[in-house]
Amino acid sequence: MDYNYLYMTSQSKEEFSIRLKEMFSYTRFFHSQLGRLSVAAFNKGVLSTYHSEFEESLISNVIEFKPIRLLLSSSLSELINNKKIRFVDDLNDMPKTQHIRMLTDAGFMSSLSFPIVDNDKVVGVVFFNAKQKSYFSSEKIKSDFIFLASLVSSMFVQVIYERKSYQQLLDVALKIGHHRDPETSQHLKRMGMYSELLARLLAEDIPEITTEFIHRIKFYAPFHDIGKYRIPDAVLFSNAVFSDKERSIMNMHPIYGEEIIDNVIAISKIKNGQSEDIMFLKNIIRSHHEAFDGSGYPDGLVGQAIPLESRIVTVADVFDALLSKRAYKDSWSLTEVKKFFIRNSKKLFDPVCVEKLLCNIDKFVEIRNDFDDSREMLTSNRSF
C-alpha cells in the first residue's frame, strides 16, 4: 500500500465521507478481505456511528446507526478506558449483542477496533471488519490497518474541531432561547433523533442526503424554534385561541430565529457566515412552517422549493406535537396521528417524508418512548 497516497487523500479538502470512501476502496484493493470500515463518535458513555463504508450494501443503514450505550463490563468499554487497540479473532466468541449479531449475520468473522483519542480523552472508535477469522492479527496486515486507523482518527478529530467553535456558541444560544421556550427539553432531543431517523430512511432513495446532511440535521433540528424567545409572554404562553394579531406575531418566530443566528455569527469568529452548515441551520429555522402546497409561512414556498432539511423537520415537529399533551390540548392517539399525516400528505407535508414516517412508525414511537416528557413540567406549547 502506498502510505503517502493514503495520507494525501486524508488531507484533501473533500468532505469526511468522500475521503473515507476513497481510502476504503484503495485499501480494499490490497486487502480484499476488508468488508467494513466504520467510525463512531463516543460521548458520555454512548457510541454512535458517524460514518460507515461497506464492501456491498450488506447492512441496513438504519440498523447500523442506532446509538449504543456501552456497558461498563464490555470489552469496548475496556478499549475506551485503556485507550488500547482491540483485536477480535473470532466474533462468534463475543457476547451476542444486537450489534455483534448484525456483524456475524453479515458474515464478518474478525475485527480491529482503534480508539480515537483527543486531549487524552477517547472521542470515538475506528472499526474494521473482515470475513476471515484472525485477519487483523497477522503482523504485515496489522501495520497497514494501524496506519489507516491513525489517519482516519486524525481526520475525525479535525472534523470535531472545525465544528466545535461555533457549535458551542450556538448551544449557548439554544440554552438561552430554551430558557423561556414552553417546549420541553425532551422535545428538542427527540427533534434531533426523529429528523436524523427520517433523513437516514430517505437516504436510501435521495442521493442529496449524505453523511454530512444526516449529522447536520441531527444537530440543527433542535434549533427550529429558537426565534420564539423574541415572542412576548402574552402570546407565547397564551392558552387561548389566537386572535389574528397574536397569530401574526407568533408567525414571526422563523424570521426572528434567522436574525438570532445572524447575531450569533456576528459575535463569533466564524469567517464564513454563508457556509453550508450555517445555510442548513437557517433553512431549518426559516422554513419549518412552510407547507408543501404553498399555504405555509413566512415565504409561502411550494414543494421542492422548500429546502429538504426543512421538509424533514416539519414532519418531525408536527409528529411530536400531536403526540404530546399540552395545556390547551390532549395528546392524540397514534391512529389519529397517522390519519392526520395521510390526510395532509402533499398539503402540509412532503408525501415522500410522510410515506417513510408511516412505513417506519414503530421506530419513531420507540424514540418517543425512550425520551418522554414525564419528568418535565409541562406548560402550554404551540408547535404549529
Ligand SMILES: [Fe+2]
Ligand atoms: Fe416553529
Ligand SMILES: [Fe+2]
Ligand atoms: Fe417544535
